[in-house]
Amino acid sequence: MTRLDAGLLTINGTLIAQLVIFLLVLGVLYRLAWGPLLRILNERRARIAQGVEATQKAVQELEAAEREREAKLEEARREAQAILDRIAKQGEDLRKELEAKAREQAEALIVKARAEIQQERQKAVQDLREQVADLAVMAAGRIIGESLDAKKHRELIERAIEEAEIRA
Numbered sequence: 001m002t003r004l005d006a007g008l009l010t011i012n013g014t015l016i017a018q019l020v021i022f023l024l025v026l027g028v029l030y031r032l033a034w035g036p037l038l039r040i041l042n043e044r045r046a047r048i049a050q051g052v053e054a055t056q057k058a059v060q061e062l063e064a065a066e067r068e069r070e071a072k073l074e075e076a077r078r079e080a081q082a083i084l085d086r087i088a089k090q091g092e093d094l095r096k097e098l099e100a101k102a103r104e105q106a107e108a109l110i111v112k113a114r115a116e117i118q119q120e121r122q123k124a125v126q127d128l129r130e131q132v133a134d135l136a137v138m139a140a141g142r143i144i145g146e147s148l149d150a151k152k153h154r155e156l157i158e159r160a161i162e163e164a165e166i167r168a
Contacts, residue, residue, distance in 0.1 A: 133157040 136157045137150055 129158065129161055132161065 133154050137153050
């Protein structure tokens with residue numbers, strides 16, 4: 001072996017020693033660092049997956065809650081519209097009822113007023129008859145110059161007035 005051969009062995013020996021040390025360090029790192037590091041990464045991956053799953057579930061629950069809220073809101077709108085329709089109908093019915101009562105009262109007042117007018121007319125006609133009869137008796141008494149039987153004379157005048165009314 002020459003010097004050159006010895007140098008090659010030395011280099012090869014150093015290389016082999018470095019390779020052995022590297023493999024030992026690699027084994028120690030694998031045992032001490034790689035296992036726990038992989039465990040930590042797997043745990044983190046699981047937590048992230050759980051977080052994504054929880055987020056998706058929360059989104060689904062939120063969407064379901066939104067649909068339920070919309071359904072309840074639509075139900076409330078329908079109920080409110082039904083109440084408004086019912087109130088409008090009741091108001092219209094009440095208005096019609098009040099109009100009918102007002103018409104009935106107005107008609108009753110008209111009938112009553114006509115009856116009162118008729119009574120007043122009959123009373124005025126009766127008063128006028130009596131006054132005409134009294135005037136006729138008085139005029140006949142003055143014309144004749146003597147007093148006739150007032151009762152008999154009045155009956156004659158009333159009969160004449162009735163005949164005049166029939167002709168008119």
